[in-house]
Amino acid sequence: MAKTYKLYVGGKFPRSESGRVYPVHAADGTLLANAALASRKDVRDAVAAARKAFPGWSGATAYNRGQVLFRVAEVMEGRRAQFAAEVAAAEGITSDAASAQVDAAIDRVVWFAGWTDKITGVLGAANPVAGPYFSFSVPEPTGVVGVLAPQDSSLLGLVSVLAPVLAAGNTGVVVTSAQRPLPAITLSEVLATSDVPGGVVNLLTGTAEELAPRLASHADVNALDLTGAPPELRPELERAAADTVTRVLRPGRTEPDWTAAPGLERLRAYTELKTVWHPIGT
C-alpha cells in the first residue's frame, strides 16, 4: 500500500497546512506513494524556521559544520539501497545507474563538507591597503536561501544545490522536484537523524509553480536558486526577488550536468564578503 509522506519543516514532519496530498508515480507510471502538496503558508512556516535556525548554524564553527555534513554523508550511505531504489523508480534508470547516482550524491556531500573550513581561506583575504590599517575580508553566509531543486535529477541534483547552501553556513528552504520527490523525502529523514539542527534544512514537496513566487517575494529570503524553476516563470520570479534585492542564482535553462565537478560558483553565490578595517599603531 502506498505511504503518505509529510513535509520536513523546523526539524519536524508536519502535514501540509492545506491538508493536500498528491500521488507520486514512478517513471513507468506505477503509483509509488502520496506526497504532501505544500502550500504558500507552508513556505512561510519553512522560511520562519530557516530564519530561526540561521544564527545557530551560521555561528557554528566551520569545523562543526563540516562534521555535521560528513555525518549526513555517512547516514546517506546507510540508506544507499533505499536511495538507489527510489532514484531508479523516479528517473526510470537501471539500478546500476541509480546506484552510481547515489554514490555520486554521497561524494558530493563529502566534497562540500570539506569546504566549510576552506571557504574563508580561499575567498577571503588580508588586504594590503595603502595606509596604517589592518584590513581583512571574510566571506559570511548570506542568510536564508530559497532553493528550487532540479526537477530531473532527484538526488544528485538535489544535494548538489543543497550542500553548498549548508557548507557556506546558510539555512535553506527547498522545493523538491514535483514529480520525483521520494529521494528528497528520504533525505529529509537522513537530515532528521543526523546532526543537522532542526530548521537548517526545510524540504517542501509540491510544485515550483505554486511555491516559487512566494519564495521569491518573501522579504526574509536572502537568496534564491532558480535551478528547478519553470523557464517561463523565471523572469517573474526575478522581478519579485528584486523587491528586496534578493540574490538570484540563474543557472541555464536546461539542468546542468550534475556529474561534472562542481566549482565554487554556488559557494560564492551564497556568501557575502565582509571587509573589516582597524588602525595599526602603538
Next chain:
Amino acid sequence: MSFWEYAPAPESASVANLHDRYRMFVDGEFADGSGAPLKSINPATGEPLAEVATAAESDVDTAVRAARNAFERTWGPMPGSERAKYLFRIARLIQERGRELAVLETLDNGKPIKEARDTDIPTAAAHFFHHAGWADKLGYAGYGPDPRPLGVAAGIIPWNFPLLMLAWKIAPALACGNTIVLKPAETTPLTALVFGELCQEAGLPPGVVNVLPGAGDVGARLVAHPDVDKVAFTGSTAVGKEIQRTLAGTGKKLTLELGGKAANIVFDDAPLDQAVEGVVNGIFFNQGQVCCAGSRLLVQESVADELLGKLRARMETLRVGDPLDKNTDVGAINSAEQLARITELVEAGEAEGASRWSSSCPLPERGFFFSPTVFGEVQQSMRIAREEIFGPVLSVLTFRTPDEAISKANNTPYGLSAGVWTEKGSRILWAAQQLRAGVVWANTFNRFDPTAPFGGYQESGFGREGGRAGLEAYLDV
C-alpha cells in the same frame, strides 16, 4: 577676525580649465549628442557651469556598437600585458592632471577641494594602478586559469564621487578585458568627459571607453540595451531594484552598490575624542552624501552625554562654505533637489519628536548648503533613523548592552557599512562578526582602498568592488 580664524585660502577655479560646452565621448571621439543639452550647475553658487550634450536613444546604440566593435576587434583579443600598460598610463594621467580634475570635481559637485584633492582623485588613480596589475594576472584571481571577459559593460554611477565611481567601474571592466559605456550622473558629468581626453591621450583604442551624459532615461536605455552583457550600478536602492527588475530573465550579469544607513557604535570604553573625530568624518565627509555614511550614532548610555557634548563642540568648529576654499570642511549639497530632500527628512524628524541641533556656522547666501545637524531622542521607528538622508544629518540612539547595540545596528534592510569604537580588541572582533554589513570600520571610518573589497549585504546591493573579489563582476564565471 579672531586669533583662531583662518584667512580664506581659495584654490583657483581657473585650474579646472572649464569649457563652456562639453560633448559626449563615443568611439574615441567627442561628439554632439542628439539629446537635449543639460546645464551642469555649480552647487556652491547655483549658477550654470557649462552646457553638456546628452545622449538620445540613437547615441546609446552608437556607443554600445562602438564598445562591441572594440571588444571584438581590439580590446578583447589584446593580451592582458598590453591592456595593463594602457591602465598604467591612464592612472599616471589622472595623477598628472590631478589638480585640474580636483578643482573641476569641486566646481561640479560642491565637495570641499581638500576632499577632492586628497581622497577622490588619488583614490581614483590608485584604482587604475591596482587594476593595471590585474590585467595580465587574471589566471591567478581564483576563477580558473583563463577567465573570460563578459563583453560590453554598462556602468551607471552617482553624483557623490563622480571620478572615483568612474574609476571603480572602468578600471576593473577594462582590466578584465571588457569594454564599457559609462553614464555619469546628470548633475556631475564633467570629470567623466575630461576622462575621455585622458583616454585619447593614453592612446586607448576607440570604443573601449564611451561616456554618455544624460539623465535617468539614458541609464534606463543603456540597461535595457540588448547588446549590453553586464550592468554595474551605484546609486539609490530604489533605482537598483528597478534595474534588477529590468534585467529579470535576460541572464545579464548585474552588480549593485546601493544605499545604506550605517550605525557608528560607540562603546563606553571608546577613546571618545577619536570617536568624535570618526563620527564627524563618518557623517559630514562629502556633506554626508555617502552611501556608507555613518548616519546613525549608537552610543552607550553611560557616555552619551559626554560624547554628545564633545560632538557638538567639534561640530561648531566645522567650516561650511566655499568648496574651493582649502579651509572648508563642509561644502555644498550637490543639487537643489537633494537639498530639498534633506530638508524634508529633517522636518519629518522634528515632526516625529526628535530634538534637532544644528551647528551655528553661517551658511553662504547663495548655493545649496545645509548646516551640520544632529538629532537626539531618536526612536528606531522614525524616518530619520530608517531612511537614507544622504546629507549632513546624524541621528543619535543609545544602548545599554553590546547585544542591544548590535540588534539596533542590524535593525535595517540595508547592510553596507558600520563603525565600532572601543578599546577592547575582543569586543571589536565580536562586533565586527555580528554586524550584518559589507564593511566594518573599527576605530576608524570611511577608509577606501582598491585592494579592499567594498559592497553591501541585503538591500545595500550585491557584488563587491575592489580586490580579487571585485573582478568576479566583470568575468564570465
